[in-house]
Amino acid sequence: MFEFLSLIDWSRAQFALTAGFHWIFVPFTLGITYIIATMETVYFFTGSEFWKKLTQFWTKIFAVNFAVGVATGIILEFEFGTNWSNYSWFVGDIFGAPLVIEWLAAFFLETTFLAVMLLGWDKVSKRFHLASAWIVAFGGSFSAVWILIANGWMQHPTGMVFNPDTLRNEMISIWGVVSNPVALTKLFHAISSAITLASVVVIGISSWYLLKGREKEFAYKTIGLVAIFGIIGSIMNIIAGDLAGKDMAKYQPMKVAAVEGLYDGGEYASFAPFAFFGAQKADGTRDVLWSIEMPGVLSWLLFGDTSAYVPGIRDLLQWDPARGIVSAPERIRNGKIAIESLRQYKEFMKNGNVKDAQNALNNYKKYAADFGYGYFDENNLGELVPNVPFLFWAFRYMVGLGFFIALFFPLMWWLARKRTLEKCRPVLLFGLILIPFVYISSELGWAVAEMGRQPWIVYEVLPTKAAISATNATTVALIFFGFFIIFTLLFIAAFRIALNQIKVGPQIAEKETPENEDDENDTPAEVPAAKKVIARKTPVRKQAAKKEETVTEKPAPRKRTPKKQAE
Amino acid sequence: MQILRSVFFFYYNGLRNMTIFGRNLWKLVIFKVIFLVIIANFLFPNLLKENFNNDTDRANHVAENLLNPGK
Secondary structure, eight states: OOTTSOHHHHHHHHHHHHHHHHHHHHHHHHHHHHHHHHHHHHHHHHOOHHHHHHHHHHHHHHHHHHHHHTTHHHHHHHHHHHHOHHHHHHHHHHHHHHHHHHHHIIIIIIHHHHHHHHHOTTTSOHHHHHHHHHHHHHHHHHHHHHHHHHHHHHHSOOSEEEETTTTEEEESOHHHHHTOHHHHHHHHHHHHHHHHHHHHHHHHHHHHHHHHTOSHHHHHHHHHHHHHHHHHHHHHHHHHHHHHHHHHHHHOHHHHHHHTTOSSOBSSOOEEEEEEEOOOOTTSOOOEEEEEEETTHHHHHHHSOTTOOBOOHHHHHSOBGGGTBOOHHHHHHHHHHHHHHHHHHHHHHHHTOHHHHHHHHHHHHHHGGGGGGGGSOTTOGGGGSOOHHHHHHHHHHHHHHHHHHHHHHHHHHHHHHHTOGGGOHHHHHHHHHHHHHHHHHHHHHHHHHHHTTTTEEETTTEEHHHHOOSOOHHHHHHHHHHHHHHHHHHHHHHHHHHHHHHHHOOOOOGGGSHHHHHHHHHOGGGSOSOOOOGGGSSHHHHHHHHHHHHHTOOOOOOOOOHHHHHO | OHHHHHHHHHHHHHHHTOOHHHHHHHHHHHHHHHHHHHIIIIIOOOHHHHHOSSHHHHHHHHHHHHSOTTO
């Protein structure tokens, strides 16, 4: 029934679905926690109820995201044990420790202090509450550190040594693993893009309020603050993206060549903003049907020198002795010798033939660098090339949108500062529409990183096809569809809860806005006579707010209206 | 002891006075916990842990898979 895809494809699809679902929630969690902590810091120093309400509202939106997103990552670990048992064993010591630390950090640190953020208003001191907000923010990033160290190791393995007796990689230096340059760049990129994504979402929701003519002060203050986060996030993103590109050029040249659609490399390598490709041929290449090229720009972007040499896909597959590139067929032959030598070593050791075992081991060590290539066929080099058209366009979507929203944030900040956003309805509408696009960009960024690494699960060490377990493709496919249904339902449920909360709004009365708070503190007589609680202006809010109050919260003690005060 | 008591009542009162919003979130969380328990126990056995008793057998099994790629 599911034969149209192989076991490896179903296993990858299941993993991608789970990771993709998890990744919907992770960046927003990482980014918004810093925004919330900053809002609460303003509240802490000013004592303004307005900023408290702002903090409370965005904490609720964050809580929805956290409740759905948290622990979905654990499913990935289950999948490792069932569908990827060879991989789990092969990398266990390296991959296991960071994931356990990540899991512990996410659960015990974040959930404990998130509970304080949600339940602790007026129950714990303001100082402790503020500290909790910052702990949740840094705790989120702390757990991201470990998962990205694990992922960075898959992209560029460091700090480990392969044990031929156990067939496992063993950590020889925790510092070597932790200080992996690819992991550090990925962490920087993940946090910067998370801040950018969260800023777009928060500004989008605030734009919706302005489009509806509601919560104006709330929306202006939120956009004014969060646009600054967006500007900082975007600048960090550009720097992180540049560093990631340079890392790729250094450690994963095939990924760079695929992302750039560069089949024939050389000096003064061209950057192509647009290109269309033909079908893949037997030698792993494609015809570039049409492209716009900017000579020297790619060399400059990757190496800071327009004349720098950038290898193309063809160069990486074929012999290029002048550049020290060994041909893929030769590496495949070396890899097959390495695998056979290791097999002989195990066999000799089993029979107690230590001398021959040592010879086999020495032979393995001679070719160990090409071990992973031994799983490929030199007559099918296309297997060594990732999906070029997908990577090319996914990368351009991500980078293009990234630059575009880097211009969008200053515009929003400027219009919010001038308080003219309400007059610019197309801009507000655009801010709202941008939300799904930024999520697509985030998912594509992850896809570029992971699909660009193919056909390797651990870059140039272990191919993906050697990592899977001998399970049943139909079972994996059925679980894939089951997950698809459950994840969709979870997403709809979370979306509806968040949407209801957004419709209810922050429930900030006009008198609670910073300006009016100041007025109230100065001279009560100057308070405008027509103070109304904005929360009761629209029927939707009225219903939702009423529902909330009746079931759960005690209504706040009604304050005397200014009119009564005047009387 | 006083601290433990405070922590207990902090959570107890907080959970008792939850809003509809909070209750909906908890429904989601409980659904997810049940989902995770089911899949962990029934859908995703750890093949190496369940099928082999010790690390030597596990290593031999993985060696069989990794060192005989054409098989």
